[in-house]
Amino acid sequence: MRxxxxxxxQGSDKAANLAQARRLIEAAVEADRPGLVTLPETWTNLGGGRDSRKAAAEVLPPQGSGEPGGAAYEMLRGLARTHGIHVHGGSMIEDGAEKLFNTTVVFDPAGSEVARYRKIHLFDITGPDGTGYKESALYGAGDGLVTFAAGGxxxxxxxxxxxxFAEEYLALRKLGAEAIFVPSNFTLQTGKDHWEVLLRARAIESQCWILAAASTGQYEERGAQRSVYGHSLVAxxxxxxxxxxxxGIGWATARIDPTVTARVRRDMPVLEHRDARPVAL
Structure with a gap:
């Protein structure tokens, strides 16, 4: 599968973000003919503050209901149907009534929602330049792992x-994952030092393909300019x-080859070795 x-x-203008995402997905489909596309984290809104995020949030229909959703939800569903592909919607801002959630939705080529995941680990840190981030002030945390099948x-x-959090990737591997998505808005300062190192490490540890769509460039947050790292990649x-x-904006395409996965796992069976250890570590 490609x-x-x-x-x-993206920025704080939701309509402009939807138009940009549509344009990029359609260009990638025309140029590379992928069977699946994936977007960055909170691609419907980045910046503008609390009110902007709440304005961009959508109430998601009950999972599996087939009921209509908001503008971003329906755009992803329509692109999946139109192009006959799986669409992994990076993450969008879900209106959960009491709190917002940072949520992934995935559609199959028929436009049916096949997966929904709420971000488990919330970004409450202080960056190297002293900038504070407190995702938990606005978002609730998810509490479940999610996998889905596409193209075998x-x-x-x-x-x-x-x-x-490497344990989350090991848990997904134990659930049968062969490829893992990491849609992101990595800060420039953490990204330049940690982004590729972490992605490659999770790939090596889990023996899974890592699919990381990221935001790039600058955005405005309560009057201040912030930068995100970009460098979307497949490992x-x-x-x-x-x-x-x-x-800059764009995309990268790779073919997920199950024979590579099988060979790596056969020749270095780390999961079997882990499960066979005589004592808990």
């Missing part, structure tokens, strides 16, 4: 800061980066 990771420079491959869902189960987006 997968395209879409790299966006089992995919696992994570979002951005989850990448720092194979050996940790090689097999595709990477250039600076």
């Amino acid at each position: 997968v395209s990771v879409i790299q966006m420079n 491959i089992t995919f696992g869902c994570t979002i951005c800061y989850d990448i720092r 194979d189960p050996w940790g090689h980066v097999v595709a990477k987006a250039s600076d």
Whole structure:
């Protein structure tokens, strides 16, 4: 299966973000003919503050109901149907009534929702420059792991800061994952030092393909300019980066080859070795 990771420079204008995502997905489909596309984290809104995020949030229909959703939800569903592909919607802002959630939705080629994942690990940190981030002030945390099948491959869902928690990736591997999504808005300062290192490490440890669509460029947050790292990429189960987006908006495409996954796992059976250890570590 060919997968395209879409790299966006979204802002606080939701309509403009939807138009940018549509344009990039359609261009990637025309150029590379992927069977699946994936977007960055919170591609419907980045910046503008609390009110902007709440305005961009959508109430999601009950999972599996087939009921209509908001503008972003329906755009993803329509693109999946029109192009006959799976669409992994990066993450969008879900209106959960009491709190918002940072949520992934995935559609199959018929436009049916086949997966929904809420980000588990929330970004409450202080950056190297002293800038504070407190995702939990606005968002609730998810509490469940999610996988889905497409093209004979089992995919696992994570979002951005989850990448720092290796146990989540091992748990997805144990659930059968062969490829894992990491849609992200990595900050420039953490990204330049940690982004590719972490993605390759999770690929090596889990022996899964890592599919990381990221936001790039600058955005405004309560009057201040912030920068995100970009460098969307695909890494194979050996940790090689097999595709990477250039600076600026665009995409990168790679073929997920199950024979590579099988060979890596056969020749270095780390999961079996882990389960066979005589004592808990």
